[in-house]
Amino acid sequence: MQLNQIVVEVPRAQAGTAEAALQGLGALSVTLRDAGDEPLLEPLPGEQPLWGRVRVEALIPASVPSEAVGTALGDTLGSPCPWAVFPVPERDWVRETQAAFPARRFGRRLWVCPSWEEAPREATVLRLDPGLAFGTGAHPTTALCLEWLDAHPPRGQQVVDYGCGSGILGIAAALLGASTVWATDIDAQALEATRSNAAHNDLEPHRLEVVCPDALDGTSVSLVLANILQGPLLALQPTLTALVAPGGTLVLSGLLRDQAEAVRMRYTPAFRFVAEQTLDDWVLLEARRS
Ligand SMILES: C[S@@+](CC[C@H](N)C(=O)[O-])C[C@H]1O[C@@H](n2cnc3c(N)ncnc32)[C@H](O)[C@@H]1O
Structure with missing residues (x-):
C-alpha cells in the first residue's frame, strides 16, 4: 500500500x-x-x-x-x-527491520541471535527477537553486562536479574550455566516478555523464574545483575544489598561515567568495588559483598 x-x-x-x-x-x-x-x-x-x-x-x-x-x-x-x-x-520493511538487528557476539562465545539468523556453531546462543521490553544487546549498558557474563560464566550459581526488561541478562546467565535465575521488573510487560523469551530459549520455569520484586524478599544469591539507571540504583541500595549473599557479587550497569562515583559511595562499605568496564559513555561496576 x-x-x-x-x-x-x-x-x-x-x-x-x-x-x-x-x-x-x-x-x-x-x-x-x-x-x-x-x-x-x-x-x-x-x-x-x-x-x-x-x-x-x-x-x-x-x-x-x-x-x-x-x-x-x-x-x-x-x-x-x-x-x-x-x-x-x-520499502522492504521486513528486510530493513531484520538488518537493524543482526546476530551479535559478546565476549568470546556468547551470541544473541534473532530468529531469522543462523547461530554460529560452538557458541552459546541466546535466541531473541526485538520486542517491546528493553534489552536486545544493542545498547552499551546491556552489552557490558553480556560481556561480563561471558567472562564470568555463573556455573551452578543462583542469580537475580533485577530490572530484567526482555530478560536478556537472566537468560544469558542461565544459558551460561546458572542453576536458577530469578528475573524481576516493575513493568508487567517486561515480566511477560521475559517469560516468553525464556520459553523460546527452552528454559523451564525452574531454571528461570519470573517474579514480582516483592517475591524476592528474604532471598539471597551469589550473583545479582542490575542494569537500571542511576536514580533507581541509588534508591534500590537496601534491596540489592539484601539480595547479595556475603562474598557474593553485584554487577551494576546503566550508569554514565560521571554517575559511577555516587553509586560506589552509596554501596560502600557493604560492598568492595573490584572492577569496572566502560563502553562509550557507560560504566559497569563489579562489587563484592563484605
Ligand atoms: C535499562 S532496562 C534493562 C533491561 C535488561 N536487563 C538489559 O540489561 O537490557 C531497565 C529495566 O529496569 C526496570 N526497572 C526500573 N526501575 C525498577 C525498579 N525500581 N525495580 C525493578 N525494575 C526496575 C525497567 O522497567 C526496565 O525494564
Whole structure:
C-alpha cells in the first residue's frame, strides 16, 4: 500500500486530539515525538509524560486526499496548526527491520541471535527477537553486562536479574550455566516478555523464574545483575544489598561515567568495588559483598 507521512506540531494539551484526528483518517500508526529538545527519562509503567511541544507523526494511506487531512486537523484542533505531508517511498520493511538487528557476539562465545539468523556453531546462543521490553544487546549498558557474563560464566550459581526488561541478562546467565535465575521488573510487560523469551530459549520455569520484586524478599544469591539507571540504583541500595549473599557479587550497569562515583559511595562499605568496564559513555561496576 502506498503511504504518506503526516507531520503536525502541537502543544502538549492538543497531542491527544491530533492523534485521534489522524486515527480517524485511517492512520496505520501514530507516533508522538519531542518537537524540541526536552529529554524524558525512564517514566514509570502506566505514566505517559509528554513534552511541552509534541511532533505527531502518522502513516496514512496515500489515497486519503490532503484536503481531508487539512479539514480533519483544522476542525478538531480549532486553531490553525502547521502540518506537512511527505510521500513514503516503497520499502522492504521486513528486510530493513531484520538488518537493524543482526546476530551479535559478546565476549568470546556468547551470541544473541534473532530468529531469522543462523547461530554460529560452538557458541552459546541466546535466541531473541526485538520486542517491546528493553534489552536486545544493542545498547552499551546491556552489552557490558553480556560481556561480563561471558567472562564470568555463573556455573551452578543462583542469580537475580533485577530490572530484567526482555530478560536478556537472566537468560544469558542461565544459558551460561546458572542453576536458577530469578528475573524481576516493575513493568508487567517486561515480566511477560521475559517469560516468553525464556520459553523460546527452552528454559523451564525452574531454571528461570519470573517474579514480582516483592517475591524476592528474604532471598539471597551469589550473583545479582542490575542494569537500571542511576536514580533507581541509588534508591534500590537496601534491596540489592539484601539480595547479595556475603562474598557474593553485584554487577551494576546503566550508569554514565560521571554517575559511577555516587553509586560506589552509596554501596560502600557493604560492598568492595573490584572492577569496572566502560563502553562509550557507560560504566559497569563489579562489587563484592563484605
Ligand atoms: C535499562 S532496562 C534493562 C533491561 C535488561 N536487563 C538489559 O540489561 O537490557 C531497565 C529495566 O529496569 C526496570 N526497572 C526500573 N526501575 C525498577 C525498579 N525500581 N525495580 C525493578 N525494575 C526496575 C525497567 O522497567 C526496565 O525494564
